[in-house]
Amino acid sequence: MCENSKLSSIGFFDKLALKWDSLHDLKALSEQLDSGLTKFGVTPDENILDVGCGTGNLTEAIIRKLSPLGKVSAVDLSKVMLDRAKVKVNDQRVNWHCGAVEEMDFAPATFDRIICYSVWPHLTDVKRIACLFHRWLKPGGKLHIWHTISRSAVNRIHSEASAAVNDHLLATAEQTASLLDHCGFSIEEMQDDDAGYLVTAKKV
Numbered sequence: 001m002c003e004n005s006k007l008s009s010i011g012f013f014d015k016l017a018l019k020w021d022s023l024h025d026l027k028a029l030s031e032q033l034d035s036g037l038t039k040f041g042v043t044p045d046e047n048i049l050d051v052g053c054g055t056g057n058l059t060e061a062i063i064r065k066l067s068p069l070g071k072v073s074a075v076d077l078s079k080v081m082l083d084r085a086k087v088k089v090n091d092q093r094v095n096w097h098c099g100a101v102e103e104m105d106f107a108p109a110t111f112d113r114i115i116c117y118s119v120w121p122h123l124t125d126v127k128r129i130a131c132l133f134h135r136w137l138k139p140g141g142k143l144h145i146w147h148t149i150s151r152s153a154v155n156r157i158h159s160e161a162s163a164a165v166n167d168h169l170l171a172t173a174e175q176t177a178s179l180l181d182h183c184g185f186s187i188e189e190m191q192d193d194d195a196g197y198l199v200t201a202k203k204v
C-alpha cells in the first residue's frame, strides 16, 4: 500500500472506529458470525488470522469457538479500532497487531485459517496479499473472504463514503476465485448474492 493511501485509510478508519459498533445490531451480528464460523468448520485448537479485525466483533466470535489451546492473531491498520477491540476481547489467546496485514512478518505455515471479514475491498495489491496468505497458511488451511451483506450493498456503501474508500470496490466472487486460483488455492465455495458474499479457498 502506498504511504498516501495508507495514511488516508488510517484517518478514515480511526474516525469510523468511534461509531462502528453503533452502526450495527451487535447481537444479530454475533449470531450471524457464530453461525458462519460453525459452517466454516472451525475446530477448537485452531490458530486463526483475523484480518482487519476492527473493533473485535469477529475476534470475539472466534474466541467463543476455541479451546484454551486455540489462538487468534488479530490485525488492524487503525490503532483506534484495535484499542476498542482490546477492551472488548480481553483474552490471552489473542495476539494484537497494529499495521497493514501485508506488512506483517508471520512465519510460513503459521495459520489453520485466515478470515477476511468485511475487509477485502480495502486491501490493495490483493494478488500479492493472496500469495502471502497462501504462504502463511498450513497445508490444508482455509482462506475465507466474507461479507454478510451483498456485493452491491458493499460497493454502494463505499462509493457513497469518503474519498478515502470510494474506489474500494469488491470484485465478483468469480474474479476473486480466479485470483486465488492463480496463487495456488483450490476454490471450495463461492457465494455472491443478495444474502452475502463468500469465497472459501484451500491451500492444497
Ligand SMILES: C[S@@+](CC[C@H](N)C(=O)[O-])C[C@H]1O[C@@H](n2cnc3c(N)ncnc32)[C@H](O)[C@@H]1O
Binding pocket: 001, 009, 013, 051, 052, 053, 054, 055, 056, 057, 058, 075, 076, 077, 078, 081, 099, 100, 101, 102, 117, 118, 119, 122, 123, 124
Ligand atoms: C469495514 S472495517 C471491518 C472491521 C471488522 N472486520 C468488522 O467487520 O467489524 C475494515 C477494517 O479493516 C481495516 N483495514 C483496512 N485495510 C487494512 C490493511 N491493509 N491491513 C489491516 N487492516 C486493514 C480497517 O482499519 C478497518 O478496521
